[in-house]
Amino acid sequence: MAWDFSTEPEFQEHLDWMREVVREEVWPLETLSHELEWDQLMRALAPVQEQVRERGLWAAHLEPELGGQGFGQVKLGLMHEILGTSPLAPFAFGNAAPDSGNSEILALAGTPEQKERYLYPLLAGDVRSAFSMTEPETAGSDPTQLRTRAVKDGDEWVIDGHKWFSSNGSIADFLIVMAVTDPEARRYQRASMFIVPADTPGVEIVRDVPTMEHPWESWAKYGNHAEIRYQDVRVPADALLGAEGAGFLIAQQRLYPGRIHHCMRWLGVSRRAFDMLCEYSLLREAHGSTLSEKQTVQNWIADSAAQMDAARLMTLHAAWKMDTEGVGAARREISLIKFFGAGVLHDVVDRALQVHGSLGYSTDMPLEAMYRYARGARFYDGPDEVHRESVARQILRGYEAPAGGVPTEHVPTRREAAREKFAHLLEAVTSND
Ligand SMILES: Cc1cc2nc3c(=O)[nH]c(=O)nc-3n(C[C@H](O)[C@H](O)[C@H](O)COP(=O)(O)OP(=O)(O)OC[C@H]3O[C@@H](n4cnc5c(N)ncnc54)[C@H](O)[C@@H]3O)c2cc1C
Numbered sequence: 382m383a384w385d386f387s388t389e390p391e392f393q394e395h396l397d398w399m400r401e402v403v404r405e406e407v408w409p410l411e412t413l414s415h416e417l418e419w420d421q422l423m424r425a426l427a428p429v430q431e432q433v434r435e436r437g438l439w440a441a442h443l444e445p446e447l448g449g450q451g452f453g454q455v456k457l458g459l460m461h462e463i464l465g466t467s468p469l470a471p472f473a474f475g476n477a478a479p480d481s482g483n484s485e486i487l488a489l490a491g492t493p494e495q496k497e498r499y500l501y502p503l504l505a506g507d508v509r510s511a512f513s514m515t516e517p518e519t520a521g522s523d524p525t526q527l528r529t530r531a532v533k534d535g536d537e538w539v540i541d542g543h544k545w546f547s548s549n550g551s552i553a554d555f556l557i558v559m560a561v562t563d564p565e566a567r568r569y570q571r572a573s574m575f576i577v578p579a580d581t582p583g584v585e586i587v588r589d590v591p592t593m594e595h596p597w598e599s600w601a602k603y604g605n606h607a608e609i610r611y612q613d614v615r616v617p618a619d620a621l622l623g624a625e626g627a628g629f630l631i632a633q634q635r636l637y638p639g640r641i642h643h644c645m646r647w648l649g650v651s652r653r654a655f656d657m658l659c660e661y662s663l664l665r666e667a668h669g670s671t672l673s674e675k676q677t678v679q680n681w682i683a684d685s686a687a688q689m690d691a692a693r694l695m696t697l698h699a700a701w702k703m704d705t706e707g708v709g710a711a712r713r714e715i716s717l718i719k720f721f722g723a724g725v726l727h728d729v730v731d732r733a734l735q736v737h738g739s740l741g742y743s744t745d746m747p748l749e750a751m752y753r754y755a756r757g758a759r760f761y762d763g764p765d766e767v768h769r770e771s772v773a774r775q776i777l778r779g780y781e782a783p784a785g786g787v788p789t790e791h792v793p794t795r796r797e798a799a800r801e802k803f804a805h806l807l808e809a810v811t812s813n814d
Pocket of ligand 1: 512513515516522523546
């Protein structure tokens with residue numbers, strides 16, 4: 382009987398060390414992020430990165446032959462829970478998005494030459510990458526509608542299209558572009574992935590799109606989301622990443638584990654917000670007592686703890702399923718945690734912000750930034766509605782409308798059937814009366 386919620390002691394030591402180093406060496410740097418340039422900030426992180434490498438935890442999401450640990454999703458999930466507590470922590474551990482996901486794609490589908498040219502420099506931190514799929518004109522939640530086209534012309538592919546929200550697109554050295562190669566193929570076999578160096582003629586970075594997370598106009602900063610036009614972009618045949626028509630298949634291999642990591646990082650953010658909620662409720666007094674003595678605030682604390690525990694168990698269970706049965710087997714669980722986890726993040730941060738009043742709304746606390754971050758979680762990597770729909774469809778496959786048009790549990794019908802089934806017993810038990 383294996384039903385174990387414990388972490389093996391050697392790995393727990395890693396987690397304890399990570400928690401300590403992230404809290405003591407990374408959290409303080411967050412407060413300097415406005416006065417330091419990005420490169421300066423990264424240089425300030427270098428001593429921690431060194432320690433992470435020495436401990437063998439750098440880019441742990443990758444397989445050992447690429448310098449990772451091949452930990453599997455449960456362990457990675459537990460690590461991401463700690464990394465999620467700070468937007469800077471993933472950079473200290475060599476698994477910041479989108480480079481981490483792109484390195485997984487390259488490791489999975491890249492040829493030896495592509496790995497040499499793009500993957501190893503990416504892992505060494507010498508180049509940056511972006512993933513360019515979403516288009517302003519088509520619904521990102523239904524990528525089978527993609528319009529960006531790649532057409533074969535002799536030994537080259539010619540790419541034309543319009544993308545936006547390509548995170549880090551304006552500072553990337555290369556872009557992984559999703560484009561339709563065969564519009565007549567089955568829906569999920571129409572698109573392919575291409576590696577496009579950012580300086581290829583025809584690649585035009587139109588702008589960095591200001592967002593809720595970064596509302597100010599800025600250009601070429603880490604974490605920005607670029608609008609990009611691809612006009613008559615010619616790349617050689619070997620720019621194709623993976624097989625022709627395998628774009629969605631490769632994306633799926635990347636997105637499923639990525640959702641575990643997202644959900645665990647959201648729990649890290651939620652936990653930090655929750656700690657602020659609890660601490661401030663004990664500090665602030667209003668109407669004759671501390672806020673912690675108000676029933677509403679107690680409800681927030683209890684509800685948040687319950688939601689976080691539920692999301693954590695669900696996410697680790699999805700990770701365990703992936704580790705034991707493969708990526709595809711956890712489809713339903715991944716969809717469940719994606720929308721449930723995003724909702725938990727939102728609710729916990731919202732309550733923590735509310736309890737702080739105007740202090741929570743101000744940038745004197747990190748809560749307003751967490752709140753803006755939390756809002757995007759409900760639609761990137763698939764909007765809540767799409768994941769709910771997917772879960773419901775999978776569940777409904779196990780049901781069918783009852784023959785005869787009467788619900789299976791209809792009491793009068795069941796009573797009639799029970800009378801028939803137990804007629805002899807009924808006669809016996811009632812004849813004694
Ligand atoms: C912070 C951030 C980073 C991102 N990074 C990248 C990146 O690096 N690369 C990239 O390619 N993209 C990126 N994206 C884009 C992201 O993947 C898309 O926003 C997402 O796929 C949704 O697509 P859309 O915005 O076109 O919304 P749409 O698909 O147009 O959906 C809009 C809304 O329609 C509703 N909806 C959709 N389908 C259904 C349904 N079946 N039932 C009911 N309602 C429905 C939902 O409410 C949804 O929010 C990023 C987005 C954000 C916010």
